[in-house]
Amino acid sequence: MAEPQEKRIDAIQGEIIHVYDGIEEADNALPLWWLWTFYGAIAFAVIYWFNYHEYEVSPLPGEAYTIALQERASGGEVTEELLATIAGDPAAAAEGQTLFATHCVACHEANAAGNIGPNLTDGYWLHGGGIVAIHDTIRDGVLANGMPAWGPTLGATSIQQLTAYLISIRDTNVEGKEPQGELYSPDGEAAEPESDETAGVPAADDEGETAQAEEPAADSSGV
Ligand code: HEC
Numbered sequence: 330m331a332e333p334q335e336k337r338i339d340a341i342q343g344e345i346i347h348v349y350d351g352i353e354e355a356d357n358a359l360p361l362w363w364l365w366t367f368y369g370a371i372a373f374a375v376i377y378w379f380n381y382h383e384y385e386v387s388p389l390p391g392e393a394y395t396i397a398l399q400e401r402a403s404g405g406e407v408t409e410e411l412l413a414t415i416a417g418d419p420a421a422a423a424e425g426q427t428l429f430a431t432h433c434v435a436c437h438e439a440n441a442a443g444n445i446g447p448n449l450t451d452g453y454w455l456h457g458g459g460i461v462a463i464h465d466t467i468r469d470g471v472l473a474n475g476m477p478a479w480g481p482t483l484g485a486t487s488i489q490q491l492t493a494y495l496i497s498i499r500d501t502n503v504e505g506k507e508p509q510g511e512l513y514s515p516d517g518e519a520a521e522p523e524s525d526e527t528a529g530v531p532a533a534d535d536e537g538e539t540a541q542a543e544e545p546a547a548d549s550s551g552v
Pocket of ligand 1 (some may be wrong): 351401428429432433434436437447449453454455456458463466471474476477479481491510519
């Protein structure tokens with residue numbers, strides 16, 4: 330039992346208002362840093378609640394993750410300028426080559442000269458030889474014809490690097506699979522005028538190489 334003690338003023342703790350079992354209780358004002366942390370936590374909780382739950386201004390982490398995944402799959406905004414810049418970067422093309430060795434050689438062969446998939450080193454393209462067309466083909470695939478869509482698996486950056494690599498080997502004409510599709514010319518000069526078909530979209534009645542009227546003029550890439 331604690332023996333009753335006189336209230337006393339402690340040099341450090343101030344006035345001792347209660348003693349029990351030798352444990353002394355003082356009654357000081359709370360330190361300011363503690364109080365402000367406390368008030369701050371309350372304010373944070375209110376703002377957080379309204380932001381995330383009441384008005385849903387910001388997406389919850391799970392939703393943000395889903396949005397990020399969708400952006401990743403779609404590749405976000407790619408412009409011809411962006412792709413041209415990346416294609417001019419040897420480091421990006423080198424990364425692309427590594428990715429190609431991992432994901433693409435099974436169908437396009439190690440030297441990209443074609444196997445199940447077409448020869449990617451010649452000047453002929455089924456789905457357009459322009460930089461944007463190539464990018465979109467890799468990203469979206471040609472599912473009906475056995476070319477997978479790589480956007481969801483590899484993400485935007487990798488697709489851009491793969492594009493850079495393919496641009497770097499375009500027209501190197503490695504001997505391999507015979508040409509398929511239309512001859513691509515950067516300026517579209519050699520192209521027959523055909524405007525009703527967009528590059529990258531295979532014709533519904535795909536009759537093979539030559540019937541595929543991909544329009545080099547549609548992607549007038551100067552690259
Ligand atoms: C499962 C086999 C397969 C794999 C793996 C594959 N491709 Fe393909 N790819 C194809 C086929 C088949 C086509 C031709 C599609 C068609 O006939 O429309 C094609 C077409 C393409 C084209 C368009 C060629 C043109 O003439 O327009 C590009 C570009 C391409 N692939 C890039 C890639 C890249 C880059 C990868 C690796 C990330 C890859 N492919 C992996 C099968 C594959």
